[in-house]
Amino acid sequence: MKSVPEKTANTKKEDRKTSIMQTALKLFSTEGFYTTTMPAIAQKLGMSVGNFYNYFSSKDQLAKELMLYISTVLGDKLREINMTDVSVKEKITMIVHMYFSIARERPELIEYFLRVFLSNREIFTKECTGMVCVSGFVTELMLFFDDGVQRGELKNQDFFSALGLFMGYLGGMVFLNGEEVLPHPLSEYETAIAENIYNALRKQ
Amino acid sequence: MKPRLKLLWLQGVTCNGNTHSFLNYPHLSYILETFEFLYHPLLPSTYTLEEISTCAHECDILVFEGAYDPRMERVGTSLERVVHHYGNHARYIIAAGSCASFGGMFKHSDPEHITGLGFDEKEPKGPFVKNSKLINLSGCPIHPEWMGYTLRMIADNKPISIDELHRPKELYSYLAHHGCTRNEYFEWKVDSDHFGTKEGCLFYKQGCRGPMTHASCNKILWNDVSSKTRAGSPCFGCTEPDFPRTNMFETKTNMSIPQDVPVGISKRSYLTMAGIAKSFHIPRLEKRLIDDNT
Ligand code: SF4
Ligand code: SF4
Numbered sequence: 001m002k003s004v005p006e007k008t009a010n011t012k013k014e015d016r017k018t019s020i021m022q023t024a025l026k027l028f029s030t031e032g033f034y035t036t037t038m039p040a041i042a043q044k045l046g047m048s049v050g051n052f053y054n055y056f057s058s059k060d061q062l063a064k065e066l067m068l069y070i071s072t073v074l075g076d077k078l079r080e081i082n083m084t085d086v087s088v089k090e091k092i093t094m095i096v097h098m099y100f101s102i103a104r105e106r107p108e109l110i111e112y113f114l115r116v117f118l119s120n121r122e123i124f125t126k127e128c129t130g131m132v133c134v135s136g137f138v139t140e141l142m143l144f145f146d147d148g149v150q151r152g153e154l155k156n157q158d159f160f161s162a163l164g165l166f167m168g169y170l171g172g173m174v175f176l177n178g179e180e181v182l183p184h185p186l187s188e189y190e191t192a193i194a195e196n197i198y199n200a201l202r203k204q
Numbered sequence: 205m206k207p208r209l210k211l212l213w214l215q216g217v218t219c220n221g222n223t224h225s226f227l228n229y230p231h232l233s234y235i236l237e238t239f240e241f242l243y244h245p246l247l248p249s250t251y252t253l254e255e256i257s258t259c260a261h262e263c264d265i266l267v268f269e270g271a272y273d274p275r276m277e278r279v280g281t282s283l284e285r286v287v288h289h290y291g292n293h294a295r296y297i298i299a300a301g302s303c304a305s306f307g308g309m310f311k312h313s314d315p316e317h318i319t320g321l322g323f324d325e326k327e328p329k330g331p332f333v334k335n336s337k338l339i340n341l342s343g344c345p346i347h348p349e350w351m352g353y354t355l356r357m358i359a360d361n362k363p364i365s366i367d368e369l370h371r372p373k374e375l376y377s378y379l380a381h382h383g384c385t386r387n388e389y390f391e392w393k394v395d396s397d398h399f400g401t402k403e404g405c406l407f408y409k410q411g412c413r414g415p416m417t418h419a420s421c422n423k424i425l426w427n428d429v430s431s432k433t434r435a436g437s438p439c440f441g442c443t444e445p446d447f448p449r450t451n452m453f454e455t456k457t458n459m460s461i462p463q464d465v466p467v468g469i470s471k472r473s474y475l476t477m478a479g480i481a482k483s484f485h486i487p488r489l490e491k492r493l494i495d496d497n498t
Contacts, residue, residue, distance in 0.1 A: 129484065130479070130480070130482060130483020130484070131479035131482065132480055135479045136476075138479060139472060139476045139479060140472075142459075142479075143471060143472060143475065146459060146461040146463070146471070149458035149459055150463070156457075156459060159461060162459055
């Protein structure tokens, strides 16, 4: 019988990095980006500050990698939906469901995007300019829109007009939910929201 | 002296563009010394078109220019008969230009009947389907050097390797994009707002098909000087079977995303790279190339 190969040093380091990012994400999205210090994250993980810096050389670097990580997680999910052979309308329903599920199960991912990435642009101007840190997710959205127009289901319009309508709407709902303004759980709004998005984007 | 190879230049439904283009071949005198022109619409020839249309002769090389319409007549003989007679006896059949290769522009006047010699766009159709003697020199018009290369290879008895659309690989393995002086602008996604400028790539706003078009226009320059894209006009993809497309000065986009991306590159990979490249501002590429006012 073959023995299971031991994890290489590299994979171990990557695993450790991911767990650091998860903790950092939670702290940043609950305590705020500026008030959370690198030693505070290290302490929460039971690591020495020196060792912590072996993984991330600065807070800005950590901030950038977190955004890349979130974009990859969301991009991978969107890619699965893009590869599914269903109508554009059904895909919109799937995207809304996926986004709200993440907001429920891993709220720190969406919170970080809305409250850290979008609200503190000064941290990201140098290394995360334009699409650099969000390309995983935005590329999949582009492919989704492109496919929608090619199939004749969506109206051919400016990319950012469509992006703002779609993601702004979802982000806004998650924000209202976070502020506890919504009378019902997010999931109850999924069908109506997907319908609204489809009606707004479809070819008349 | 070796006997000269017999070349016959026949025309179907054509604008004469390839005939005229070929007159710019710098080594035309070599061609005239090496080949005997049984008939050519402009060059001195052994026979008249009337004599050729009797089908009483034979040639080594049949060059056919224009789209193929079997119902057309050449001095009282059907084009179908003339083309079959000379094509069947020839060692090589050269389709000169996109109409002869794939139907091209003239096919659109009667898409049912008009084709190229071996293809109807990219579908096999016409008098010489799957004929190994057929060499397609697509282009609207052909580059004189492409015809020159092909004839010289034949004269020197050298093999000409062809792609699945019967185009010589040596000429059509490249993309029109290769060697374009705007490549750096393409890499960084800096586009030109107008055609005719020295700066900027023509991919996003001017309809350039260079990255999707098999042609060596930027490797073997036109008149040894320039090319469409170097001069600031978009490539129209004139060597491809789907030429002519509509709205050739426009890039077809879906929600601002180009519908077609460079040959053989997945749209996902292309958009990832393009999005990241577009995120950076490169002042040097945003300025005029030559600005005497600074
Ligand atoms: S102008 Fe056309 S051929 Fe030149 S770099 Fe841009 S896309 Fe390529
Ligand atoms: S640049 Fe493009 S359109 Fe112009 S001749 Fe070459 S292949 Fe044809």
